Amino acid sequence: MAKTFVFKLPDIGEGIAESEIAQLHVAVGDVIAEDQQLIDMLTDKAAVELSSPVAGRVVQIHGAPGDKIPVGGALVTLEVSDEAADDDAPVAAATHGAAVFNPVAAKAASADDSAPPHASEPRAREGLPVAASPATRKRARELGVDIAQVTASGPSGRVTREDVERHAAPPRATAVDDDAVESIKIIGLRRKIAEAMQRAKQRIPHFAYVEEVDVTELEALRQHLNETHKDRGKLTLLPLLIQALVRAVPAFPQVNATYDDEAGVVSRHRALHVGIATQTPNGLVVPVLRHAQRLDLWARAAEIRRLADAARSGKAKREELSGSTITVTSLGALGGIVTTPVINAPEVAIIGVNKLVERPVVRHGQIVVRTMMNLSSSFDHRMVDGYDAAQFIQRVKALLEHPATLFID
Template sequence: MGKYVFKLPDVGEGIAESEIATWRVAVGDTVREDQPLVDMLTEKAAVELPSPVAGTVIELCGQPGDRIAVGAPLVVLEVDGAGNAKDEPPVVRKPAAAPMPQAEVPSVKAQTAPPASAAVAPAAQRASAPTQPARRKPGEKPIAAPAVRQRARDLGIDLRLVVGSGPAGRITHADLDAYAKGASRAQAGAQVAPRTGVEEIKIIGLRRKIAEAMQRAKQRIPHFAYVEELDVTELEALRAHLNDTRRPEQPKLTLLPFLLRALVQVLPRFPQVNATYDDEAGVLRRYAAVHCGIATQTPSGLVVPVLRHAETLDVWQMAAEIRRLAEAARSGKATRDELSGSSITITSLGALGGIVSTPVINAPEVAIIGVNKLVERPMFVRGAVVPRLLMNLSSSFDHRIVDGYDAAQFIQALKQRLEHPATLFLTEGGA
């Protein structure tokens, strides 16, 4: 028997290191050739690495969240024959902490809460009295002298809510004073223990990649936002009609395909918006094609699959492709090519979209279009107050590349098409 050291290969993106996302095997497992060993996280996606040989796992050289250099040992297997580790020097590593679970499971450090009686009694009383005030049973009449009862009535205090510190729970003037100051309000009714737990969550995997990307984008890109209100009453009527009359094989239409259709028509007039900026090289790349990123929430975090060549698709095809990409992203099956190469991004939180948002640009792009929720409000139309369906577009732009005037013109052009949806279906010459 021999040892086979499987080293991290170059996964094809020219990277120097990659992060362990998920182990597919454990020490002691018998694996076959080409069986998945581990998912490694790159800048774009999780890459599944298969075993080059059959054997038994005897060492995993890292934990989820650890970064491994290309060419460094990743898995050690015991194999039939000599293996490849005969002349390998011993691998020296820093002592590893206890293995992390595959999922990002928070560990809770529970801090001991003070006894309930300590939370109830005033500080002066705890210092002077060896016992705690007696608490009345539900429905039990409070005990108090006539003068105390009269003073409580004058103060508007319900004696049933006051905890008495006197013998047998008798309420005193001092108890009224404490209650009036709010000190004993926490004693009334059921006692609620303070929450003292603290969660420590190691940020690894996709969540760390998202954090790093957002930090770079905000540090390096001078964002500016532009928000415009759209009247989408006619667009919603058209969408409802198309959904009611669609064929069984056609997907259900959301607002996104119509917005994407408007982008396809408008972007040729604003090439600086459909672009990426390499700020290190000082190069702006403007694209004739519309490769639109569709920000998608997944169980692991936000990812941006890319709908390529949107200019070649009709709204039905766009809807089908948006759904396919979203399903692939949420199931973790989106490929690296499907998660890279966008030239502009659309982000939407659907019904949770709020009134206004300030989306973060998906670098190295220079623009992102944010869709807010649709609301019905009264509007003046030709002198009459009528109900209309309104929606905001909240968009962000890279001010190094896109001027405010150009951004405003771009959004206004989208507005014109979405508010007059017939123009979305005109030919290029008619648009």
């Protein structure tokens, strides 16, 4: 009798009792190798990639993206050799039973994609399993195509790569249905972001404070440093803004804090762990620049780039996505004039950077063109009084407008 191997959700740490399916990398009928990536699971902190401890054929997937699976719950069932089924893999439990063998998919896995076309209806309409090679299934996942909806042209109703790409191709211009509605299930990181934003707005009494800053001299300094220290990497505005926070925060410890509102305890931090709000293909995440006060400008810039790259590629570690004490957020050139950033709970302050613009201002009775930037910040009014927040931002403003003071103890 054929053997099956049930890959179960392992204990992925931090006392996590369940995890959400973020992305599937295999489909029923796929033949996979040992250590091939199977599935991504989403915790409260990060996505975790899980790979198969054995080689085999996928015969059942126990969930879809958005489903929550408890630790120890079944994820994927594989048809395997007797030796693999009996192997006590460290991250899965093996069970025995009748295998569900799909002869159509087995034939498709070894068939030549150059076979003569033979059109058939999508398998989903017939209630039949989809016949397609692993390469074709991979291409479908890359294009975001539900292979069960693809009309097959291969022999015996097999879906070919050309079928998938034809299905994914944009349709020719037709009359627009202005009554059409697209319903999208909110899952994965987007759902985590939505839940976090909702909790923050429900539980934190935000108040905003906006101030304009003349960064003409700061920009001149930044450009000079980039010209004279090209070998050290490029500086953006962000490392200089963090330098201003390093100087300003010691006099305003109430803004570099986290608040546990259930325990009624506020923790004021001596170290400056700056959350860097980062837009990724899957939504906004906040990797953490730890001990910013210990780093020089170029070390900060390099670490910010590394963290942003890790976040955007989904490779950031869980410990790199938690533990911030104050967050900086910026939309760069899209920064607008004013924003109202949402506090990254349990923090009590977030500093928003708006775009730099050249505009006329009055200085000493004369109209001159200066480089201006607004800081749009939000504070938790339970822990930070308006007067203190205004003083703090005014201190940051003064440091940025007189950049020599950023480096004077």
